[in-house]
Amino acid sequence: MVTRVTGTAGTTGMARFAAGDRVRARPADPDGHTRLPGYVRGHVGEVLEVRATWALPDETVRGVSRPEPVYAVRFGAAELWGSGRHSVILDLWESYLEDA
Amino acid sequence: MSGGHAELPVAARVRALEERMIAAGLTTDAELEEILAGVYASASPVNGARMVARAWTDPAYRDRLLADGNAAAAELGFAAGARGYLLKVVENTPAVHNVIVCTLCSCYPTSLLGPSPSWYKSFAYRSRVVREPRAVLAEFGLELPEDTQIRVWDANSETRYLVLPLPPESADGLDEDALASLVSRNGLIGTAAR
DSSP: OOOOOOOOOOGGGOSSOOOTEEHHHHHOOOOOOOOOGGGGGTEEEEEEEEEEEEEEHHTTTTTTEEEEEEEEEEEEEEHHHOOOOOEEEEEGGGGGGEOO | OSSSHHHHHHHHHHHHHHHHHHHSSSHHHHHHHHHHHHHHHHOHHHHHHHHHHHHHHOOOHHHHHHOOHHHHHHTTTOOOOTOEEEEEEOOSSSSSEEEOOOSSSSSHHHHHHOOOOOOHHHHHHHTTTTOEEEEEEETTTOOTTTTTTEEEEEEEEEEEEEOOOOTTOTTTTOOHHHHHOOOOHHHHHSSSOO
């Protein structure tokens, strides 16, 4: 079975982003497996916290173990859909994010 | 797809995938059986309800539950799944209502909520609750005040969510067992008040 790398937020000393940072989910539509949902691609959100360090799924399926920081990121409904007042929060691997 | 008649082709596809994985040496029938037996033997929303009732009666436990869901679950003898998901408990308040989903598939804290309901796995729920949660919750019979903020948590990684509902107004005088019986699976998902 595939081995998952699990860690606590304390191990992410080299995390690129921090709570409060504005980040953009990469707009790319990658070939193959990803855990970056289509509805957030290209949109700007706010980092709530560093979740943990986990292996990037896009690489795991290729047999490559690439642990990296994972962030809980909040997106506003108006940003995602053009209307609405709710928030959507999901976890995004560092490779899925760029500065906003 | 949801619906009884669609389960036959899906079941065949699952079995075909299992057979490929077994043929590749990645797993065995015995290992799959053991995992499923272990999960379903103890997986039930009664477990999540017990955690909620404890949090309602013990403020220190509530604090621990919100700070470290896995440790708080373990305190009551509940494990976070066969491979150890990261459990995050999100608390409802008069100002905030939480609801959970997995848009990519149907990830769900099975050990604490039992097997997931068909609607949770449906394309309709997964696509609509992130887009129009208020309307979706109303279809479940949950009408929230206009100024209640809704947070939708998408379990797209190793994190699994559990909602800590608001206690009933008549909570005083009820013991933990009575309170636990008031907590439903839908309340733990966020499609019911509790």
